[in-house]
Amino acid sequence: TQLLEQSPQFLSIQEGENLTVYCNSSSVFSSLQWYRQEPGEGPVLLVTVVTGGEVKKLKRLTFQFGDARKDSSLHITAAQPGDTGLYLCAGGPLSGNTPLVFGKGTRLSVIA
Amino acid sequence: SQTIHQWPATLVQPVGSPLSLECTVEGTSNPNLYWYRQAAGRGLQLLFYSVGIGQISSEVPQNLSASRPQDRQFILSSKKLLLSDSGFYLCAWSRGVGGFQNSPLHFGNGTRLTVT
Numbered sequence: 033t034q035l036l037e038q039s040p041q042f043l044s045i046q047e048g049e050n051l052t053v054y055c056n057s058s059s060v061f062s063s064l065q066w067y068r069q070e071p072g073e074g075p076v077l078l079v080t081v082v083t084g085g086e087v088k089k090l091k092r093l094t095f096q097f098g099d100a101r102k103d104s105s106l107h108i109t110a111a112q113p114g115d116t117g118l119y120l121c122a123g124g125p126l127s128g129n130t131p132l133v134f135g136k137g138t139r140l141s142v143i144a
Numbered sequence: 145s146q147t148i149h150q151w152p153a154t155l156v157q158p159v160g161s162p163l164s165l166e167c168t169v170e171g172t173s174n175p176n177l178y179w180y181r182q183a184a185g186r187g188l189q190l191l192f193y194s195v196g197i198g199q200i201s202s203e204v205p206q207n208l209s210a211s212r213p214q215d216r217q218f219i220l221s222s223k224k225l226l227l228s229d230s231g232f233y234l235c236a237w238s239r240g241v242g243g244f245q246n247s248p249l250h251f252g253n254g255t256r257l258t259v260t
Binding site for chain 2: 074135
């Protein structure tokens with residue numbers, strides 16, 4: 033069974049600070065997706081990374097896929113209250129025959 | 145464009161009562177469909193997924209069942225609810241071609257179920 037561990041589970045920071053959240057596994061994934069979920073809503077896809085070492089930027093968010101495709105990180109620069117939410121990573125199994133594997137998420141709170 | 149509708153948004157049901165949650169997708173054909181449950185704002189637990197009409201895969205044995213009577217309709221049911229069935233239920237779809245691994249999930253807005 034492939035598992036994804038996300039850390040930290042909870043993070044509370046002041047507006048303007050930088051932060052990094054992590055998504056780790058002992059298994060290799062074909063791709064890694066990051067989602068953000070706001071209270072009372074479904075998760076929304078932020079980005080998909082598919083190549084080992086790949087870096088993608090989405091405004092103040094930087095996503096990296098590990099060289100071995102076993103881990104990923106999300107770095108937020110100058111966090112804003114609008115970044116508050118639950119960040120979920122999801123890995124695509126190599127076989128492609130089973131659904132995505134989700135981590136348990138990092139709950140981020142950015143205080144103004 | 146594709147849209148996903150899930151209802152109701154909120155539901156309060158007594159223990160032992162039946163359940164039916166419905167999800168429909170528009171604007172795409174042959175999608176993969178999913179039911180997830182989320183407890184206390186944490187991770188997603190995959191309950192069921194379907195790659196086609198009448199094809200249901202169950203991930204976790206439990207008090208729930210799923211059906212896909214039409215290509216873009218997915219239903220989550222229970223004959224008798226338990227207290228432990230309370231939670232936030234999310235329906236999602238992804239493209240049905242190219243395997244699961246790189247296809248993003250598109251979620252509905254969820255149903256908050258409280259079993260009393």
